[in-house]
Amino acid sequence: MKKIKFFTNFNEEENWLNDMARQGYQFTKKTSFSYEFESQKPENAIIKMDYRTFKKREDFEDYCALFEDSGWEHIAGTKSSGYQYFKKADKQGSIEIFSDVDSKAGRYKRLSDMWVLLACSFIPILAALISTDTIDPGVMLDPKSLYFTPELWDLNGAAFWRAFLFETPFALFRGFFWIILPVMIMIYLYFAVKANKQYKKTQEDKITRK
Amino acid sequence: MERDKHLPLTETVYYILLAVVEPAHGYLIMQKVEELSGGQVRMAAGTLYGAIENLVKLKFIQPVASKDSRRKVYAITHKGLDVLRFDLERMKHMIDVTTDRLK
Numbered sequence: 001m002k003k004i005k006f007f008t009n010f011n012e013e014e015n016w017l018n019d020m021a022r023q024g025y026q027f028t029k030k031t032s033f034s035y036e037f038e039s040q041k042p043e044n045a046i047i048k049m050d051y052r053t054f055k056k057r058e059d060f061e062d063y064c065a066l067f068e069d070s071g072w073e074h075i076a077g078t079k080s081s082g083y084q085y086f087k088k089a090d091k092q093g094s095i096e097i098f099s100d101v102d103s104k105a106g107r108y109k110r111l112s113d114m115w116v117l118l119a120c121s122f123i124p125i126l127a128a129l130i131s132t133d134t135i136d137p138g139v140m141l142d143p144k145s146l147y148f149t150p151e152l153w154d155l156n157g158a159a160f161w162r163a164f165l166f167e168t169p170f171a172l173f174r175g176f177f178w179i180i181l182p183v184m185i186m187i188y189l190y191f192a193v194k195a196n197k198q199y200k201k202t203q204e205d206k207i208t209r210k
Numbered sequence: 211m212e213r214d215k216h217l218p219l220t221e222t223v224y225y226i227l228l229a230v231v232e233p234a235h236g237y238l239i240m241q242k243v244e245e246l247s248g249g250q251v252r253m254a255a256g257t258l259y260g261a262i263e264n265l266v267k268l269k270f271i272q273p274v275a276s277k278d279s280r281r282k283v284y285a286i287t288h289k290g291l292d293v294l295r296f297d298l299e300r301m302k303h304m305i306d307v308t309t310d311r312l313k
Contacts, residue, residue, distance in 0.1 A: 048256075050256050052259075058282070059282075061279075061280045062235075062236065062280065062281055062282040063259055064280075065235075065236065065237075065280045065281045066235075066236035066237055066240075066255050066258065066259055066281075067255045067256075069236065069237030069240075069281075070237055070240060070254075070255045072255060086255075094252065094254050096254050097254050097255050097256035097257075098254050098256045098257045099252060099253050099254035099257045100222075100257055103256055103257040103260045103261075104256075104257075106260055107256075
């Protein structure tokens, strides 16, 4: 079974996966937005998440080995996926993968940094489009220039509307496709801010708990 | 004398450095830390991994050659040993002055 979902909070995501396990769906794989589950007998699973990317294969192996040695099965995540999912494999030992607040908060910091980096990677593309005049603010004042149908503006009645409506989606794409770039940048920055807020909030727990 | 900017070490960092005086891989470090601290310091996997990464960055410990293909083995560096000794001296001093005053 596949489910599409998107979380910005690790605790909520962990709870959801544990809930699914309780209903008999064992989480097995994750792609960007979709979670894959296998039917299994319901269990009280403890699934925990970390966020880490690795430069080298051996670093990733070493990381997984440490978790496995201490009783956590690595159930989803790859060297560069960032999101890493662990399921508690044995009865004894801690039910947490973080034993202090700083490291528990640290995963939000790494997540936030990733979103900022992703947002920044779009800026050179946007800059290139602006400097090569591919983005032409002039079309805002003269939207007619986006229509290429010969004599379009001389047509009348039904013939005009048919041709006009047919070309409008193409014209919009021609003139405004670049808007997707600033939109993506804004969305990524929004996620970065959200993760950073969660980072600060988790760290505040340290003060209030004492 | 100006004191090393890494002092005082946190309890976990101190025990990790002490644990890798003899080379050890991640899980062994976790067990040694618990044993050396008399069961007081129990580190979870995610926290220990981050701590090791940080100590490698500070060049207090370094990966050394090992037979285990999956697990990296870490050992303390000269820099790490120095810091550990400085912190020991710091604590010795604290113990000395405290014992005197509380007599």
